[in-house]
Amino acid sequence: MLEIIQIPVLTDNYIYLLNDPVSGETAVVDPALAQPLLDLLAKKGWRLTYILNTHHHWDHVGGNLELKEKTGCNIIAAQLDIDRTPGIDIGVRDGDFVSLGEHKASVIATPGHTIGHVVYYFAKDDALFCGDTLFVMGCGRLFEGSAVQMWTSLQKLKVLPSSTRIYCTHEYTQANGHFALSVEPDNLQLQRKMIEVADLRLINKPTVPSTIGDEKATNPFFREDSRSLQKNLGLENQSSVSVFTELRKRKDSF
Numbered sequence: 001m002l003e004i005i006q007i008p009v010l011t012d013n014y015i016y017l018l019n020d021p022v023s024g025e026t027a028v029v030d031p032a033l034a035q036p037l038l039d040l041l042a043k044k045g046w047r048l049t050y051i052l053n054t055h056h057h058w059d060h061v062g063g064n065l066e067l068k069e070k071t072g073c074n075i076i077a078a079q080l081d082i083d084r085t086p087g088i089d090i091g092v093r094d095g096d097f098v099s100l101g102e103h104k105a106s107v108i109a110t111p112g113h114t115i116g117h118v119v120y121y122f123a124k125d126d127a128l129f130c131g132d133t134l135f136v137m138g139c140g141r142l143f144e145g146s147a148v149q150m151w152t153s154l155q156k157l158k159v160l161p162s163s164t165r166i167y168c169t170h171e172y173t174q175a176n177g178h179f180a181l182s183v184e185p186d187n188l189q190l191q192r193k194m195i196e197v198a199d200l201r202l203i204n205k206p207t208v209p210s211t212i213g214d215e216k217a218t219n220p221f222f223r224e225d226s227r228s229l230q231k232n233l234g235l236e237n238q239s240s241v242s243v244f245t246e247l248r249k250r251k252d253s254f
């Protein structure tokens with residue numbers, strides 16, 4: 001079993017530390033900072049093998065250089081971001097694989113939030129590290145890509161097994177959920193999820209990971225095909241892309 005440790009840092013970021021106990025190989029996904037990881041690695045007695053970056057934003061790569069210098073790890077990031085990922089050693093493209101001992105992750109390109117954004121999908125471990133592409137009940141802002149690109153990227157994640165755990169990089173759940181409810185107030189599963197989320201946040205517990213199944217039931221950006229959602233947006237019988245585009249636009253000013 002892959003051990004996955006979730007580390008909350010900054011205001012609302014999560015860093016993930018992954019360890020394969022058999023080979024001892026260890027990776028960190030999107031280290032915003034180095035120090036909390038150096039402390040944890042020392043405590044666990046683990047040696048860092050890889051950094052996996054999903055995209056070039058500072059709150060995902062901020063710890064790259066210090067971690068590399070102090071642990072000698074290799075940095076894996078999108079080939080497209082080779083010029084803007086600090087310390088990159090290995091550039092990956094859609095369809096490539098990354099291994100942590102016997103645990104294999106496929107690299108899926110998900111342009112939208114940024115052009116080079118990639119996610120890491122450990123199929124056998126039922127775990128998706130999706131950076132700022134997919135959030136619990138939301139999706140990333142379009143800083144570099146178009147709505148069509150983001151929609152296409154999300155379709156690649158929507159077809160993953162329902163049991164897939166979604167390890168995204170931000171705790172944006174509650175705010176996302178308020179928006180989701182504003183466009184789909186009669187979604188019972190969404191209402192129920194918001195109660196669970198409120199309880200967790202009250203005691204400062206993470207609402208991440210979610211699952212693909214949960215997202216299909218509650219995340220408006222996965223529900224462009226929902227009749228009631230389309231009706232509430234005044235976009236009945238419109239294409240999924242136009243519903244998505246309108247949702248993204250409304251969320252930006254929500």
Ligand code: ZN
Nearest residue numbers: 055057113132
């Ligand atoms: Zn970002």
Ligand code: FE
Nearest residue numbers: 057059132169
């Ligand atoms: Fe971010």
